[in-house]
Amino acid sequence: MMKYDICIIGSGAxxxxxxxxLTRLGKKVLILEKGPIYSEKDVSKDEIAFVRRDIVTxxxxxxxxxxxxxxxxxxxxxxxxxxxxxxxxxxxxxxSSNFMSGYFHRLKPNDFKLKTVYGNIExxxxxxxxxxxxxxxxxxxxxxxxxxVSGSFTKYKHHEPRSKKEYAYPALEEHPxxxxxxxxxxxxxFTSYRVPRAILSTSKDNRNPCYYSNYCGSYACASGAKGxxxxxxxxxxxxxxxxxxxxxxxxxxxxxxxDEVTKAYYFTKEGNKKEVEAKLFVLSAQAVESSRLLLNSxxxxxxxxxxxxxKQVGKNMIFTGGGIGRGEFDESHLxxxxxxxxxxxxNRALKDWYYTDDFKGGTxxxxxxxxNPIRRANGLKRDDNGNLLYGKALQDKLFENFTKKRVxxxxxxxxxxxxxxxxxxxxxxxxDKYGVPVANIRIGAHEQDVKVGNFLAKKxxxxxxxxxxxxxxxxxxxxxxxxxxxxxxxxxxxxxxxxLNKYCQSHDFKNLFVTDGSFMPTGGSVPHTWTIYANSxxxxxxxxxxx
Amino acid sequence: MKRREFIVTTSIIGLxxxxxxxxxxxxxxxxxxxxxxxxDILFPKTETMPSAKEFNATSYLQINSKDKSFDEDDRxxxxxxxxxFNNAFPNFLKLDLEEKQNIIERTNSSEYGQEWLTxxxxxxxxxxxxxxxxxxxxxxxxxxxxxxxxxxxxPKQKYxxxx
Numbered sequence: 001m002m003k004y005d006i007c008i009i010g011s012g013a014x015x016x017x018x019x020x021x022l023t024r025l026g027k028k029v030l031i032l033e034k035g036p037i038y039s040e041k042d043v044s045k046d047e048i049a050f051v052r053r054d055i056v057t058x059x060x061x062x063x064x065x066x067x068x069x070x071x072x073x074x075x076x077x078x079x080x081x082x083x084x085x086x087x088x089x090x091x092x093x094x095x096s097s098n099f100m101s102g103y104f105h106r107l108k109p110n111d112f113k114l115k116t117v118y119g120n121i122e123x124x125x126x127x128x129x130x131x132x133x134x135x136x137x138x139x140x141x142x143x144x145x146x147x148x149v150s151g152s153f154t155k156y157k158h159h160e161p162r163s164k165k166e167y168a169y170p171a172l173e174e175h176p177x178x179x180x181x182x183x184x185x186x187x188x189x190f191t192s193y194r195v196p197r198a199i200l201s202t203s204k205d206n207r208n209p210c211y212y213s214n215y216c217g218s219y220a221c222a223s224g225a226k227g228x229x230x231x232x233x234x235x236x237x238x239x240x241x242x243x244x245x246x247x248x249x250x251x252x253x254x255x256x257x258x259d260e261v262t263k264a265y266y267f268t269k270e271g272n273k274k275e276v277e278a279k280l281f282v283l284s285a286q287a288v289e290s291s292r293l294l295l296n297s298x299x300x301x302x303x304x305x306x307x308x309x310x311k312q313v314g315k316n317m318i319f320t321g322g323g324i325g326r327g328e329f330d331e332s333h334l335x336x337x338x339x340x341x342x343x344x345x346x347n348r349a350l351k352d353w354y355y356t357d358d359f360k361g362g363t364x365x366x367x368x369x370x371x372n373p374i375r376r377a378n379g380l381k382r383d384d385n386g387n388l389l390y391g392k393a394l395q396d397k398l399f400e401n402f403t404k405k406r407v408x409x410x411x412x413x414x415x416x417x418x419x420x421x422x423x424x425x426x427x428x429x430x431x432d433k434y435g436v437p438v439a440n441i442r443i444g445a446h447e448q449d450v451k452v453g454n455f456l457a458k459k460x461x462x463x464x465x466x467x468x469x470x471x472x473x474x475x476x477x478x479x480x481x482x483x484x485x486x487x488x489x490x491x492x493x494x495x496x497x498x499x500l501n502k503y504c505q506s507h508d509f510k511n512l513f514v515t516d517g518s519f520m521p522t523g524g525s526v527p528h529t530w531t532i533y534a535n536s537x538x539x540x541x542x543x544x545x546x547x
Numbered sequence: 548m549k550r551r552e553f554i555v556t557t558s559i560i561g562l563x564x565x566x567x568x569x570x571x572x573x574x575x576x577x578x579x580x581x582x583x584x585x586x587d588i589l590f591p592k593t594e595t596m597p598s599a600k601e602f603n604a605t606s607y608l609q610i611n612s613k614d615k616s617f618d619e620d621d622r623x624x625x626x627x628x629x630x631x632f633n634n635a636f637p638n639f640l641k642l643d644l645e646e647k648q649n650i651i652e653r654t655n656s657s658e659y660g661q662e663w664l665t666x667x668x669x670x671x672x673x674x675x676x677x678x679x680x681x682x683x684x685x686x687x688x689x690x691x692x693x694x695x696x697x698x699x700x701x702p703k704q705k706y707x708x709x710x
Contacts, residue, residue, distance in 0.1 A: 042709045045698025048677045049707035053616040056707070215698030222700055342696050373676040373695050381668050388655055388665050390589040391648070395596040402693035 004030040004244070005547060007264055007278035009251045009293070012095025013532040014284035014516035016229030016237075020146070021540035023242035027547060030276060031234075032249040032266055034285070035091030038098075040231070043222050045215035047372050056099075056220075057088035062433040065288065068442035070421070075442060079430065087288060087441065087482045092220075093247060094230030096286065096483060097529065101217035102198035102226055103349075103365050104149050105526035106140045106534075108160040109133040110355060114415070114522050118360055124417035124446050125316050127521040130493045130502040137163055139534035144168040144196075147227035147533055148204055151196025151347075158354045172201045172210060175344040176334060177408065181366065182348075184466035190459070193349040195365060198227035198529070207231055212343030214371045249274075252436045254281065254297040254306055254512075261306065261512045267434055280547060284516040284536070287317065291424040291488035291518065292439035307489070307506040307514075312499050314424035317441065318487040318523045319480035321449030322362065322412030325457055326369070327469025330405045339406055342371075346408070350459055354525060362414040362452055362525030364460045369407040376402070408469065410460040412453050412476065413525045417446035422480075424488050445478035453477075486517030486528050503542040504535065510546070515539050578629035579609055582667065584640055585632070588651045589664065590671050597688045599671060607674035607683035608667075616706055621666060628663035678702050 005027040008015045015031065023029050035056065049055045058064075060081040067085060068075045080086055089096035110117045112129040120126045141163050143149065150169035153162075171194065178192075185192035199216070200209045207224035216226070224231040237243040248269035255263040261281045266274055283290050291314040295305040305313055329339060346367050353361035369376065380397050383389050389397060416422075421444025426437040453476035464472050492498030495507035504519045506512040515536045517528045524531065583605040592598035599605070612622040633639065636650050654660035674683030676690065680702050684690060690697055704710060 036709065038707070038709060042707070044700045044702040044707070046678055046680075046702035046707060048673065048681060049702065049705070052673065052677075053706065055616060059616075211699075213698040214696065219698070340694070371695075371698060373690070373693065373697075374673055377672045377676055378669055381665070381672070388661050388668060390651070390655070390664065390668055391591055392593050394668070395590065395593045398693060399593075399595040402695060 001275075001277055004028050004276065004278040006030070006280045006282060006543075007032065007276055008282040008284060009264060010034075010095060010284035010286065010290075010516065011093050011234060011245070012090075012229050012284060012286065012516065013097045013529050014536045015095070015282065016097075016233035017146075017533060017536035018282050018284070018513075018515060018540045018543065019237045019243055020233040021537065022543060022547070023237040023240040025544060026240075026242060029237070029243050030278065031243065031245045032251050032264060032276070033093050033095075033245060033247050034250045035093065035248065037093040037245065037247045038220060040222050040224050043220040045213060045219055045222075047374050050099075050220070051218050051372055052374060054086075056090055056092050057086060058091060060084065060086060063088075063438070064432065065438055066427065066430050066440040068440055070444060077427075077430075077440065085482065087485075089286060089483045093245065094228040094234065097228040098220040098226075098230065099218050100198070100226070100228075100527075100529055101367070102529075103527055104151075104196045104198045104530040105349075105363060105524075106160050107133065107136070107524040107526065107531055108158060108354065110360075111522065111524040112136075114360060121417060121446070121448055124419050124448065126418065127490070127492065129521055130491055133160065136531070136534055136538065137161065139537040140530065142537050143530060143533045146537075147198055147232040148200045148207070148225075149196050149198055149227070149530075150201040152194050154191065154194045156191040156193060156351060158351060167196055169201045169204075172197055172199060172347065173212065173344050175341055175346055175368070176338040177329065178346060178348060180333065180467050181346070181463070184463055185350075188462060188466055190350060190463065191352050193351045195347045195349045197345065197347060200225040200227070206235070214343040217370055218372070250434065251285070251293060252296065252434060254283075254293065256297075256299060256301065256306055256509065258301045259509070261509050271434070280511045280543065281513070283512065283514045283518075286516050287485040287488045287518045288424055288439050288441060290514055290516055291317075292426060292437075294489070295424070295426045296437055302508070307499055307508045307512060309508050310496055310499055312490060312497065314488050316418035316487045316490055316521070317422045317424055317485070318416040318418050318520065319482075320484045320523060320525075320527065321414035321416045321445065321478075322453040323457065323474065323476035324412070325410045325460055325464070325472070325474035326407050327464035327467070327472040328405045328407055329467075329469060333468055350456070350463065353456060353459060359448070359452065360415055360525065362412065362456050364456050365411045365413070366460075366463075367409055367411070369409050373402070405470075408464070410457075410464070412456045412460065413527065414449050414452040414456065415525050416480070416523055417448050418487060418522065419444060419446050443480050445480070447478075450476055450478050484523075484527055486520040486523045489514045489518035490521045491519040492521065504539045505542070513539055513543065575626050577633070578626040579605060581629040581633055581639070582608070582625070584647070585629075585651065585664075585667060586671060588647055589668055590675070596692050597675075599674075601685065602675050602689050603683045603685050604671045604674040607677075607681060608670045610682050611673075614706060625663070625666050625670075628659075628666070632660075632663065680705055
């Protein structure tokens with residue numbers, strides 16, 4: 001049996017940098033990806049296939065999660081095939097990075113030492129990171145050039161230090177409504193923060209620049225502009241001749257001796273069991289699935305699962321807290337042609353309250369409602385009392401909403417406070433079509449998340465009011481963002497309280513690394529993707545020194 | 548429980564059955580006939596919007612509900628709902644437009660009835676606004692009515708099949 005230098009489980013943002021860096025050094029790398037391979041020519045802006053059906057995610061009846069929610073007097077389990085609330089985010093080569101919107105925010109120095117700066121909050125398990133922003137900064141910069149980040153620098157009081165002032169690629173083109181946004185922020189004395197995006201504004205190697213399709217988030221990119229792990233890193237890794245990709249290969253168990261991980265077992269598309277050996281294993285299956293795999297990999301040496309001597313695997317899962325809001329704009333705000341300009345980006349955020357004197361705040365991103373017409377129309381099918389609309393009333397409502405107004409959304413991102421009621425476990429009662437126990441996700445949120453979310457939403461509403469938006473609405477919720485997962489395999493210096501060391505190397509096995517968002521003790525008040533990419537480049541540099 | 552409620556609350560009109568749904572249990576033809584007539588009420592032609600017939604609502608659902616990616620529970624529910632609807636309103640197909648509208652209004656006032664109609668409205672919206680490759684949105688009539696510009700590239704294969 002071929003023994004690879006490195007076997008990577010998963011192919012998203014945590015996997016790409018490892019494959020990219022190590023194949024360039026001549027190491028033989030194998031990626032086991034659960035889903036199929038799509039290239040630019042295979043993707044389209046097909047709402048049915050990529051948004052409405054389970055085509056790039058498993059069918060929930062076959063493979064599901066169990067969500068544990070607190071209802072009145074206790075925790076109850078709800079399989080997602082009953083609720084339709086999917087926690088899968090893209091089982092194709094490149095993983096969920098194919099479908100991200102690419103709102104890229106770095107963490108800030110204090111995010112690495114939240115406990116020291118703000119202290120712990122009762123009922124939360126906040127911990128400092130074992131590394132500092134200074135350790136990560138070069139890798140954030142590397143992501144800007146390798147993955148491709150477009151933007152222009154905004155000066156404001158909480159900006160993190162940057163080794164290069166400007167971004168690697170110029171800012172993307174902006175929608176005319178940004179002028180109104182900027183003016184309103186100025187009047188309020190708020191900073192209008194220009195959000196960098198992991199989308200190329202100019203071409204890079206074989207990747208074409210953004211063509212402003214208006215169908216970005218939730219869709220794979222047809223030009224290669226979006227910085228998916230596949231387009232930005234794996235294509236180049238393949239060119240070295242040192243990368244092997246086995247697609248539609250679902251890893252259900254890792255095996256180990258007492259001292260090292262020895263094999264990965266996986267199912268092929270046809271349901272056949274196979275195994276593979278490697279000198280070193282990198283787990284990057286997205287946080288929920290990575291914890292699930294470790295917990296399902298118990299053996300005679302490790303009865304609680306692999307890398308779980310601390311009994312911390314699956315614990316302190318984090319998502320992003322917050323919620324969404326909206327306001328409507330029509331011809332009273334902008335000329336019709338301007339308002340209905342399609343495809344150009346808003347790329348604005350509020351970050352003045354990323355920190356406050358008393359508590360950690362967060363970020364508010366502004367964006368136009370996604371283009372998806374089926375989803376938008378479906379959201380209009382009820383009247384104010386929740387009753388179904390049909391006939392002329394429905395037809396008229398669709399016409400009015402699509403042709404006379406546009407909705408500007410805002411998304412609030414707060415730190416999800418890690419806590420004892422947010423974790424992943426496995427339960428023999430719930431198994432997928434392969435007979436493998438599925439991940440149970442308890443989704444308890446700390447009350448601080450909603451408190452901070454409401455605080456930030458009020459600031460966002462002030463901007464919308466200043467812009468003259470109509471029908472402003474907001475929904476701040478304690479529910480998790482299923483697409484933004486982290487935690488479950490915290491890194492730290494103490495093997496008794498953490499799963500990984502500061503290089504994301506297992507405390508139990510020197511040849512096991514976890515490089516998706518699992519390592520994060522806290523998540524910052526932003527989407528995690530830039531940090532996952534940067535950290536994976538950092539870990540790759542360490543692996544180079546030991547392999 | 549919910550289904551029984553639908554039958555009880557909506558059958559009090561008590562019209563005699565001209566069409567016996569039992570005859571159609573061997574295939575779904577009759578259910579689709581009912582659904583086609585219900586779609587005429589759910590999506591009528593208006594000054595600005597096309598009718599269900601114009602954007603192929605029934606045919607879209609009939610064809611696409613057979614795909615493996617379609618929720619098989621939804622398909623069964625929609626078809627059974629049509630039979631239950633016929634049991635409750637056996638003369639529906641023979642009624643004039645206003646009488647049909649009254650029956651749909653009555654159906655929408657019961658929990659099970661509204662659930663069934665909600666499924667039909669949702670898939671009607673899919674037919675109106677999905678890529679024409681799926682058989683609805685004929686000549687992009689739905690997108691044009693709503694001034695919606697779709698993203699490019701459009702699909703060359705249904706359900707993102709890789710060729």
